[in-house]
Amino acid sequence: GENVEQHPSTLSVQEGDSAVIKCTYSDSASNYFPWYKQELGKRPQLIIDIRSNVGEKKDQRIAVTLNKTAKHFSLHITETQPEDSAVYFCAASTGNQFYFGTGTSLTVIP
Amino acid sequence: GAVVSQHPSWVICKSGTSVKIECRSLDFQATTMFWYRQFPKQSLMLMATSNEGSKATYEQGVEKDKFLINHASLTLSTLTVTSAHPEDSSFYICSASSGTGQYEQYFGPGTRLTVT
Numbered sequence: 001g002e003n004v005e006q007h008p009s010t011l012s013v014q015e016g017d018s019a020v021i022k023c024t025y026s027d028s029a030s031n032y033f034p035w036y037k038q039e040l041g042k043r044p045q046l047i048i049d050i051r052s053n054v055g056e057k058k059d060q061r062i063a064v065t066l067n068k069t070a071k072h073f074s075l076h077i078t079e080t081q082p083e084d085s086a087v088y089f090c091a092a093s094t095g096n097q098f099y100f101g102t103g104t105s106l107t108v109i110p
Numbered sequence: 111g112a113v114v115s116q117h118p119s120w121v122i123c124k125s126g127t128s129v130k131i132e133c134r135s136l137d138f139q140a141t142t143m144f145w146y147r148q149f150p151k152q153s154l155m156l157m158a159t160s161n162e163g164s165k166a167t168y169e170q171g172v173e174k175d176k177f178l179i180n181h182a183s184l185t186l187s188t189l190t191v192t193s194a195h196p197e198d199s200s201f202y203i204c205s206a207s208s209g210t211g212q213y214e215q216y217f218g219p220g221t222r223l224t225v226t
Contacts, residue, residue: 041220043217100146103153
């Protein structure tokens with residue numbers, strides 16, 4: 001099955017700086033790559049997603065890039081704010097199953 | 111947006127008893143539902159995928175006789191943890207997708223199971 005790896009596991013940045021989280025996947029059939037933000041005790045919330053026919057997608061301060069050849073994709077958060085502090089999960093999917101990365105705990109220091 | 115609910119939100123049970131968790135899609139028809147398990151400070155582990163009207167597909171290492179999944183309607187899936195033990199204590203989250211080609215999944219709020 002699919003194997004999704006995510007790095008780093010923890011990340012601390014100063015408010016206003018950028019944060020980058022990287023994921024790799026193993027199944028070349030995966031064609032949908034969402035990113036979720038999960039606050040403590042709450043459900044994961046989709047923040048951005050990308051499909052395999054696109055190399056980059058941006059939504060305000062959040063962007064995702066995808067390199068299908070290398071099988072990796074990254075989340076970029078610019079101008080970070082304290083409310084961005086949470087655990088972020090990447091996932092890879094063929095549309096039938098979703099496999100999650102191990103998560104990155106992001107702390108934005110005011 | 112699409113709403114998924116879970117019930118109960120928290121359940122405490124004694125070792126050896128069975129617990130049923132419900133996952134409902136409130137405003138859309140969920141052709142596919144997923145069940146995940148999440149330990150504290152860890153990722154979501156996919157347990158099984160269920161399609162309405164068919165048997166669930168379990169991930170490797172997940173005991174299908176212990177974690178019974180039923181997806182009898184397009185708005186309801188249930189997970190029953192049979193003969194629960196303390197090691198089954200975890201956060202169980204369901205998600206729902208509206209069908210083939212609809213990649214986005216909508217998560218329920220999760221159910222915290224504590225087995226004493």
